[in-house]
Amino acid sequence: MDKDGMKEIAEAIKAGSREVFETFYRVEYLNLEHFVKGFVGNDPYCEDIIQDSFMALWDSRNKIYPEGNLRTFLYTIARNKSVSHLRKKALDKKNTIDGEEALVKIMLLCHQNVSDEINALDLENTIARIYAAIPEKIKRTFIMSRVDGMTYKQIAEKLGVSVKLVEYHISIALNYFRKQLLDYSVGVKVIALLISVFSSTMILL
Amino acid sequence: MTDEQILSFIKGKLSKAERQSMLTWIKESPENLDRVSKLQSEAVFSTMPDKTLPEKKRWTLYSIITTAAAAALLPVIAFALFTHRSDKKLLSEYSDISEKYELVTRMKGANIEYRTYGAVKGKVLLPDSSVVWLNSESSLVCPQVFDSDKREISLSGEGFFEVHPDSLCPMYIKTPKGVMAKVTGTTFNLSAYNDDKEIKLTLLSGKVALIIEKNNQEIPILPHQKLELTEKSDKGTEKTPQMAGTISAADEEADISWKDGILIFRDTPMDEVIRKIERWYGVDVDVRAPEVYGYNFTANFSSEPIHNLLELIKTSLSVDYTLDKNKVVIY
Numbered sequence: 001m002d003k004d005g006m007k008e009i010a011e012a013i014k015a016g017s018r019e020v021f022e023t024f025y026r027v028e029y030l031n032l033e034h035f036v037k038g039f040v041g042n043d044p045y046c047e048d049i050i051q052d053s054f055m056a057l058w059d060s061r062n063k064i065y066p067e068g069n070l071r072t073f074l075y076t077i078a079r080n081k082s083v084s085h086l087r088k089k090a091l092d093k094k095n096t097i098d099g100e101e102a103l104v105k106i107m108l109l110c111h112q113n114v115s116d117e118i119n120a121l122d123l124e125n126t127i128a129r130i131y132a133a134i135p136e137k138i139k140r141t142f143i144m145s146r147v148d149g150m151t152y153k154q155i156a157e158k159l160g161v162s163v164k165l166v167e168y169h170i171s172i173a174l175n176y177f178r179k180q181l182l183d184y185s186v187g188v189k190v191i192a193l194l195i196s197v198f199s200s201t202m203i204l205l
Numbered sequence: 206m207t208d209e210q211i212l213s214f215i216k217g218k219l220s221k222a223e224r225q226s227m228l229t230w231i232k233e234s235p236e237n238l239d240r241v242s243k244l245q246s247e248a249v250f251s252t253m254p255d256k257t258l259p260e261k262k263r264w265t266l267y268s269i270i271t272t273a274a275a276a277a278l279l280p281v282i283a284f285a286l287f288t289h290r291s292d293k294k295l296l297s298e299y300s301d302i303s304e305k306y307e308l309v310t311r312m313k314g315a316n317i318e319y320r321t322y323g324a325v326k327g328k329v330l331l332p333d334s335s336v337v338w339l340n341s342e343s344s345l346v347c348p349q350v351f352d353s354d355k356r357e358i359s360l361s362g363e364g365f366f367e368v369h370p371d372s373l374c375p376m377y378i379k380t381p382k383g384v385m386a387k388v389t390g391t392t393f394n395l396s397a398y399n400d401d402k403e404i405k406l407t408l409l410s411g412k413v414a415l416i417i418e419k420n421n422q423e424i425p426i427l428p429h430q431k432l433e434l435t436e437k438s439d440k441g442t443e444k445t446p447q448m449a450g451t452i453s454a455a456d457e458e459a460d461i462s463w464k465d466g467i468l469i470f471r472d473t474p475m476d477e478v479i480r481k482i483e484r485w486y487g488v489d490v491d492v493r494a495p496e497v498y499g500y501n502f503t504a505n506f507s508s509e510p511i512h513n514l515l516e517l518i519k520t521s522l523s524v525d526y527t528l529d530k531n532k533v534v535i536y
Contacts, residue, residue: 026258038249041217083317084310090330097221100228103330104238110317110349111242117250129257 005127005175010066012168013058016161019137020130020172021061025054027129028071032078039109040082041101049085053078071121079118083109131176141166142173206230206237208244215245235350308339313346320344321362323487326463331358331369335376338365338464341484342398363396365464368411380404384434384448385416387423394461401480404434407460417448424450431455468506468514478502478518486511486531493536494524 012020032053036046056077064073086102086109093099108114141159144150145166152170156163206227213219214227231237308327309320319329321339329337332351339345343362351357356376368376370390378386380397384404391411397404406415406426414425415432426432434448459469468485470478475498479490488511492498500522506514515526515533526535 026260029258030254030256034253035249038215038245080310080312087310087330091328094330094334094336097225097228101224103332103334104228104231106317107238107332107349108242108245110312111238111246112315113239113242113246115312117246125255129255133257133260 003123003127005131005172005179006070006123007066008168008171008175009127009130010064010068010070012165012172013070014061014064014066015165015168016061017165017169019135020169021058023130023133023135024070027126027133028074029054032074035075036078036082039079039105039114040086041105043085043089045085049078049081053081056081069119069121069123071123071126072118075118075121079109079114128179131172131179134172134176138169139173139176141169142177145170206240211241211244212248215241215248238350316346316348318344318346324485325487331356333369333371333374335369336367340364340396340463341487360395360397362398363394363463365394365461367392370411382434382436382448383418385418387414387416388412394464396460398480398484402436405460406432407455407457408432409457409461415450424452426452429455429457431460466508470502470504472501472503474498475500475502475522482511482514482533488531488533490533490535493534497522497524497535 009020009024013024029050032050033046036049040046040049053074057074064070083106086106090099090102090106093102141155144155145152152163152166156166210227214224219227231241308325308329309322311318311320319327319339321327321341321343324341326341327339329339329345331337331347332349333356337345340363343360343364345358345360345364347358354374356374357379358376359379361381368388368391372389376388378388378395380386381399382397382404384397386395386406389412391413392409393411393413394407404415406413408426408428408430410428414423415434416423424432430452431454432450432452434450437449456471459471462469468481479492482488483490504517512528515528518524518535519526524535526533
């Protein structure tokens with residue numbers, strides 16, 4: 001599994017980067033929705049479960065293990081919240097078919113198959129999409145450092161964040177540029193890319 | 206059941222009658238459940254959309270995190286947006302504090318654990334549709350599906366059980382002190398807190414026996430009786446304490462009222478009263494007037510604030526108290 005680049009993402013979120021977290025949110029939202037709806041069913045409460053799960057991940061970001069799988073953390077939170085909701089449903093609708101179904105859904109959601117899948121969630125595609133969606137702010141941090149020659153401390157002060165966060169943003173930006181270059185074969189495409197990178201730099205300057 | 210029918214069930218496309226027969230079929234055996242689970246997992250996990258949301262500002266979370274001009278504004282916006290969503294919790298209140306208000310459900314290996322912290326009480330539905338009311342500071346562990354010949358669960362704390370009748374498949378409730386309750390179809394109250402010296406079982410109807418695991422000794426009781434097993438500290442080793450038991454007529458109202466939010470003390474020794482208050486209200490009580498322990502207490506409290514109870518203790522036992530957040534001092 002290509003975990004290359006995921007560690008910096010997890011570290012950045014753990015250090016409090018709202019930009020990176022929000023990128024993760026946009027990249028993972030539809031997948032998490034697919035998961036929750038697939039096991040809870042067509043319940044209007046699903047949206048709350050999804051939102052609450054992302055919120056809980058953000059709130060528990062100090063517990064993130066950067067070497068681990070961030071998706072597994074998120075989906076575990078979502079599974080627990082889904083089970084809580086199904087449990088309430090089973091009680092509220094006791095002795096009806098909906099209540100009975102909620103009970104069966106809990107058993108299916110807590111099945112070992114689901115645990116195995118959650119533990120093995122693929123990161124390759126996620127990493128690629130996160131880096132494709134990296135916001136301008138992150139790239140700007142990189143430019144402040146390499147082009148403007150600001151120190152990490154100066155950047156941190158200017159943006160009102162910690163130096164650690166600046167470090168992570170810069171590693172993410174580096175990964176971004178590196179991935180962009182690796183995706184293309186040598187030749188015109190690379191030159192075109194470099195031109196576009198530098199021209200956006202000019203605009204920001 | 207065909208794979209097509211199972212897939213339709215998973216997608217919620219069955220009629221009410223078809224749903225009913227599918228649910229009955231699933232509950233017939235663990236193999237059926239496994240089969241549905243396999244199809245469902247494959248269906249869900251191999252069809253992830255893997256698409257990124259567009260950068261439009263229409264998602265609640267997105268708006269909260271990026272539109273705030275100043276960091277100071279952020280909590281205010283979050284508060285407004287989240288309270289707007291009926292009874293949703295505040296961003297900041299979420300993680301550790303949610304367990305102060307709710308029954309917590311967790312996976313413990315292949316089993317499900319239900320826990321109440323502090324003053325929380327909750328109601329749990331077991332896989333066989335038995336109902337358990339959990340008192341404060343209690344935990345119940347049960348499997349996702351019961352075995353076909355026995356139903357095994359663990360309880361630490363206090364629970365009121367309404368066990369679904371099945372004489373061919375008895376339920377065994379393990380407690381922390383090497384004592385197990387065996388029931389077939391019954392309504393009863395079981396109190397087995399780790400930090401209590403006694404295990405108390407009050408039977409309303411049906412059949413229950415307490416089994417001392419060490420020597421397999423079975424002690425049955427009849428409806429409307431209360432069995433109390435006390436640890437004897439002088440005999441036995443630490444792991445398997447000697448137990449002494451007494452059976453008496455049950456004071457059902459006093460033992461079970463907690464489930465309806467009523468705290469009843471009937472000539473209860475003060476050390477038990479203090480422990481019950483700590484659990485019920487989720488507070489820490491520091492007793493600095495040791496003469497308090499010489500008294501027995503009688504009172505009824507119906508979901509009242511702790512203040513009322515403390516006032517009554519103050520006037521009847523001539524002591525005073527202070528209450529600061531969740532710390533009580535009696536002196």
